[in-house]
Amino acid sequence: MSFVVKGLLRSYNVDEKGDEHMNMFSWEGWWTSDMSSFFSGEKAVFSIDAIENSELLIITLADFEEMTLKVPVMDRYFRLLFQNSLITKERRLISSVTDAAEEKYVRLMEYSPQIIQRIPQNLIASYLGITPETLSRIKKKITLRK
Structure with missing residues (x-):
């Protein structure tokens, strides 16, 4: 299990087609792991990569x-x-x-505004379960309302 001292990580799984599906993002002050694997010792389902240069504290079970x-x-x-x-x-x-795609995005902006600034759009779309094109349309629609 890792504690993020500095940087940004992503946790995701890859399906049988090779498509990535975002599980979560972890930034400074957050813990991350494939918890099932960490506690059971079974093979991990989730992969964890650094999106930014990161410093981690790691603890064994x-x-x-x-x-x-x-x-x-x-x-x-x-x-x-x-x-x-x-x-x-x-x-x-x-x-x-x-929730509709736009509701998911609006909630994400309210809950974690730093995600919008630090994470590439394709990863945000994957996290929300939508295509990058749909996310682009949602962002444009929200911008036009302002």
């Missing part, structure tokens, strides 16, 4: 377990972190099946 046993405040910290992550992923799942 053994060290994570030791730290959370020996330092109770860290156990609580990670429990709250994992709870918030679960809530965020559930909301994103609901949004992905219920």
Whole structure:
């Protein structure tokens, strides 16, 4: 599991056709990992790449377990972190099946404005589950309204 000290990472999976599907972005102050793989030891489903030059702190499962046993405040910290992550992923799942493309983009701009400035449009489109062309049309429509 990695903590982003500096930089920007992306987590994604590749389907059988070779298409990439964005899972999440992680920037300064965020933790990232293929959590299922980290805790189970099974093969990772998600790949993680740096979008920008990055500095990371990396912890192994053994060290994570030791730290959370020996330092109770860290156990609580990670429990709250994992709870918030679960809530965020559930909301994103609901949004992905219920919200229109424009609603997804507007919500992303409100929640994470730094994403719009730091991440290439094709990766944002993948994260939202839309084509880059659709994202371009949405951005143009929003600009014209202002």
